[in-house]
Amino acid sequence: MSSSRTARERVRAELTREITDIARGQLATEGATGLSLRAVAREMGMVSSAIYRYFPSRDDLLTALIIDGYNALGEAVEQADAAVPREDHTGRWLAVCHAVRDWALAHPHEYALLYGSPVPGYKAPVDTVAAAVRDTVVYGRIVSDAHGAGVLNPPGGLPAPPASFGDDAARVRAVIPEVPDDVVSRALLAWTGLFGWVSFEIFGQFNNAVLDPATAFEHTMRCHAAVLGLPV
Incomplete structure (x- = not known):
């Protein structure tokens, strides 16, 4: 059970890092006001509802x-x-x-x-x-x-x-x-x-x-x- 939780935590950390990396790319192209969770989700190939589990807003x-x-x-x-x-x-x-x-x-x-x-x-x-x-x-x-x-x-x-x-x-x-x-x-x-x-x-x-x-x-x-x- 402990190793399973560790694996989930590792996956979560990797996905969180990927989300923030893509978001930093958005800062360069869209600026902070143009930052969009939906756009980040599209670039990651995720459904938009999934990304809200990592960042609610x-x-x-x-x-x-x-x-x-x-x-x-x-x-x-x-x-x-x-x-x-x-x-x-x-x-x-x-x-x-x-x-x-x-x-x-x-x-x-x-x-x-x-x-x-x-x-x-x-x-x-x-x-x-x-x-x-x-x-x-x-x-x-x-x-x-x-x-x-x-x-x-x-x-x-x-x-x-x-x-x-x-x-x-x-x-x-x-x-x-x-x-x-x-x-x-x-x-x-x-x-x-x-x-x-x-x-x-x-x-x-x-x-x-x-x-x-x-x-x-x-x-x-x-x-x-x-x-x-x-x-x-």
Whole structure:
């Protein structure tokens, strides 16, 4: 009986993987709004009713794709950070930046699902949160480690965050622990700057303007590191 259940579970896992693989292909051709369980079933040679045993609705399939995407990006970021010596905080930051960009360039349609326009009518459940913050946790650890090591030395003249930022900073400290509000503020600037650049590049906003995006990206990420206070 146990081996029979294991076989069924293995078949289910394989079919689930095939469904999500085909759905990722649909993202490339139809976009997230065009994702269709019936179309996936047709491509698999399944009756449409059968696929609902694996994903009861389109939103359930979207959620699975989103979680898979966040986990893939998070794993890429974790591996990039782990490959750099712990005391090289700037090197860790740059490695994470390049991991985000490299993953996005290799998976533009999945990146668009995660960071592009919201899908009308879809509301991401809390199931996506743990996967969504994997990369952010790594980034927060780099900033927290650098602050703890006393190596953050931001340029002079930066405005202090407004008093109203205090509550926001307290929430952000869930992923950037034990740092003051001004470090949180600069960390947000750098992190959103990273994803702003990547989104501009993925969605074609740099076309005919930035002709050497790889070099410009490296320079920009070093500038963000300097504003954060990392040694560059």
